[in-house]
Amino acid sequence: MTDLEQNSMDNENVSMEAAMESVHEVQVGDIVKGEVLALEDKQVIVGIEGAGVEGVVPAKELSTLPVEDINEEVKVGDILDLVVISSIGKDKENGSYLLSKRRLDAKKVWEDIEKDFQDGKIIEAPVTSSVKGGLVVDVGVRGFVPASMIDDHFVDDFSVYTGKTLKFKIIEIEPSENRLILSHKAVVEAEKAEKKKEILAELYEGQVIKGQVARLTDFGAFIDLGGIDGLVHVSEISHSHVAKPADVLSVGDEVEVQVLSVDPEKERISLSIKANLPGPWTDIEEKAAPGSVLEGTVKRLTSFGAFVEIFPGVEGLVHISQISHKHIATPHEILHEGDQVQVKVLEVHPDDHRVALSIKALEEKPEEAKPEPVEEESYELPEENTGFTMGDILGDALSDDSEENE
Numbered sequence: 001m002t003d004l005e006q007n008s009m010d011n012e013n014v015s016m017e018a019a020m021e022s023v024h025e026v027q028v029g030d031i032v033k034g035e036v037l038a039l040e041d042k043q044v045i046v047g048i049e050g051a052g053v054e055g056v057v058p059a060k061e062l063s064t065l066p067v068e069d070i071n072e073e074v075k076v077g078d079i080l081d082l083v084v085i086s087s088i089g090k091d092k093e094n095g096s097y098l099l100s101k102r103r104l105d106a107k108k109v110w111e112d113i114e115k116d117f118q119d120g121k122i123i124e125a126p127v128t129s130s131v132k133g134g135l136v137v138d139v140g141v142r143g144f145v146p147a148s149m150i151d152d153h154f155v156d157d158f159s160v161y162t163g164k165t166l167k168f169k170i171i172e173i174e175p176s177e178n179r180l181i182l183s184h185k186a187v188v189e190a191e192k193a194e195k196k197k198e199i200l201a202e203l204y205e206g207q208v209i210k211g212q213v214a215r216l217t218d219f220g221a222f223i224d225l226g227g228i229d230g231l232v233h234v235s236e237i238s239h240s241h242v243a244k245p246a247d248v249l250s251v252g253d254e255v256e257v258q259v260l261s262v263d264p265e266k267e268r269i270s271l272s273i274k275a276n277l278p279g280p281w282t283d284i285e286e287k288a289a290p291g292s293v294l295e296g297t298v299k300r301l302t303s304f305g306a307f308v309e310i311f312p313g314v315e316g317l318v319h320i321s322q323i324s325h326k327h328i329a330t331p332h333e334i335l336h337e338g339d340q341v342q343v344k345v346l347e348v349h350p351d352d353h354r355v356a357l358s359i360k361a362l363e364e365k366p367e368e369a370k371p372e373p374v375e376e377e378s379y380e381l382p383e384e385n386t387g388f389t390m391g392d393i394l395g396d397a398l399s400d401d402s403e404e405n406e
Contacts, residue, residue: 026051028087030084031082032049032099034099036076036079036080043057043070048099057101058098061101063101064106082100083107084097084099106140109141110141116170117173127161127165130159130161142180149182149185150185151184151188169183171183200264209257211225211257211271213250215229215251217245219233219234221245223257230257238273239274239277240312280314284311288348291344294345295310295342297339298337305322305323306318306320308343316355318358322360323359342359343358343362346358
């Protein structure tokens with residue numbers, strides 16, 4: 001044998017030894033790379049790099065999601081990261097090892113989820129289905145949302161969430177048991193709390209904003225301002241009397257309100273609807289001009305006269321001397337609360353919220369009876385005590401003046 005032949009044989013032996021040394025033995029649990037060699041109906045045949053052997057990846061082990069068509073998942077020539085599940089014998093036709101891509105992917109998903117959990121991170125994921133006790137969510141692995149953690153209000157039909165991508169807070173995680181508990185309610189509550197802080201920081205007394213009637217009670221209406229509710233007390237709904245908020249408002253109504261006060265610590269907001277409405281005394285000089293005739297309702301009777309409502313929230317006084325041409329001791333002799341009467345406007349004082357009215361100015365004055373003749377020597381002047389108050393006297397004088405001006 002020549003030296004050249006001897007050198008060639010030595011080189012071949014070295015190459016074989018190097019090749020044999022590069023081939024490692026595959027163990028269960030090893031993470032390997034596999035080149036896709038062939039695609040079959042329900043499995044993929046791969047060549048395990050550096051091992052010189054083949055392996056099988058069943059369709060169910062390709063992805064954490066259900067695989068309907070293998071051809072949509074991989075193609076020949078792809079290099080996959082795989083974990084060795086078990087040995088299936090070197091005499092098997094389809095390979096000697098059972099491999100999984102799904103389990104390796106899931107392992108990485110669990111690691112990422114554990115990190116998100118430690119960091120308090122909020123995750124997003126689609127709801128894949130609803131079950132009796134809650135929702136099933138896909139975050140790369142199966143997550144579960146108990147019924148009590150779906151939303152911040154009672155949920156009757158879970159199916160409305162199926163197909164939606166929602167935000168979740170990780171509540172509990174146990175990879176060894178494939179246990180992952182999520183909460184959408186916690187996210188909703190946190191977002192609302194943050195929104196409340198923002199709104200409270202922006203509100204100020206006197207601000208006019210729009211809101212929506214959220215709830216009605218006997219004492220007022222709660223208005224949704226876009227993340228926090230403010231209260232309109234029943235007395236702040238209208239300038240006219242409101243017995244119950246439900247008499248004039250309905251849930252869902254859009255209203256314009258004025259901010260009366262804000263208490264950030266207690267998260268209390270007092271609002272008013274009537275503050276943005278024209279007051280009952282606005283343009284009263286035009287609506288109740290002196291000399292005009294109006295119809296009103298007797299609201300209150302006093303010893304000195306009757307208060308008559310001529311517009312919602314606007315009451316005028318009919319002095320006792322302006323009720324009738326004949327002398328009366330008390331308004332109760334002629335009027336009753338609730339009576340509908342016609343009145344003539346005598347005077348208007350907008351700044352003082354006062355209107356002077358007259359009923360008798362609209363009635364025909366009866367003819368005065370002629371006095372009986374008396375003998376001059378027997379007539380005596382009465383004492384100055386007339387029995388009328390100064391208000392009565394002024395009322396009569398006002399009456400006389402008004403009649404002279406008619």
